[in-house]
Amino acid sequence: GAVVSQHPSWVICKSGTSVKIECRSLDFQATTMFWYRQFPKQSLMLMATSNEGSKATYEQGVEKDKFLINHASLTLSTLTVTSAHPEDSSFYICSADPGLAGVGDTQYFGPGTRLTVL
Amino acid sequence: GQNIDQPTEMTATEGAIVQINCTYQTSGFNGLFWYQQHAGEAPTFLSYNVLDGLEEKGRFSSFLSRSKGYSYLLLKELQMKDSASYLCAVRGGFSGGYNKLIFGAGTRLAVHP
Numbered sequence: 567g568a569v570v571s572q573h574p575s576w577v578i579c580k581s582g583t584s585v586k587i588e589c590r591s592l593d594f595q596a597t598t599m600f601w602y603r604q605f606p607k608q609s610l611m612l613m614a615t616s617n618e619g620s621k622a623t624y625e626q627g628v629e630k631d632k633f634l635i636n637h638a639s640l641t642l643s644t645l646t647v648t649s650a651h652p653e654d655s656s657f658y659i660c661s662a663d664p665g666l667a668g669v670g671d672t673q674y675f676g677p678g679t680r681l682t683v684l
Numbered sequence: 685g686q687n688i689d690q691p692t693e694m695t696a697t698e699g700a701i702v703q704i705n706c707t708y709q710t711s712g713f714n715g716l717f718w719y720q721q722h723a724g725e726a727p728t729f730l731s732y733n734v735l736d737g738l739e740e741k742g743r744f745s746s747f748l749s750r751s752k753g754y755s756y757l758l759l760k761e762l763q764m765k766d767s768a769s770y771l772c773a774v775r776g777g778f779s780g781g782y783n784k785l786i787f788g789a790g791t792r793l794a795v796h797p
Contacts, residue, residue, distance in 0.1 A: 609787040659726050675726040
């Protein structure tokens with residue numbers, strides 16, 4: 567149980583285009599999902615917390631107009647990188663909180679999406 | 685401020701025991717997690733401590749001392765497949781009404797024959 571999927575697993579795009587990444591909890595409902603970014607040889611940096619049916623909460627320094635987050639249902643959150651630039655190239659990982667069904671309230675992570683902006 | 689420190693790299697021999705330390709200073713504390721992450725993959729949950737003491741799960745154990753802001757992950761009977769990054773994460777702040785996880789930079793462990 568507690569499986570989280572992400573789509574696509576990798577994407578290459580041209581500078582200036584927008585890219586949408588989907589995060590789904592497959593066998594549980596998640597009122598809260600998290601989006602992280604990880605640069606090579608660095609740790610995960612939380613970008614934003616996504617709550618179903620309400621606006622996302624962004625971490626300091628993360629541009630909400632550039633990284634659009636939508637959490638339309640209890641099993642799906644999307645991250646759209648708008649007007650992507652090469653410096654946005656990174657590994658984007660989502661996680662979902664299964665609530666009381668989880669172990670120690672741990673978050674379960676998706677497999678990640680590798681974004682490369684040319 | 686928020687600060688989580690762990691060694692950058694460690695090496696160990698197959699079959700041996702290795703201890704990965706983590707010290708933290710956070711504005712709040714509501715649990716400490718250890719995750720394993722292989723290159724290019726997402727982290728997988730290893731252990732969780734919220735009270736002082738040792739938690740054992742098979743070959744992996746994790747220890748917590750809240751008064752010292754200190755934890756360690758102990759890996760026994762090392763196998764080659766244990767070569768990975770190990771992330772220490774503290775649940776200590778609020779983000780969107782939920783305690784967020786703050787990650788350390790990770791410790792890259794290399795297990796050699």
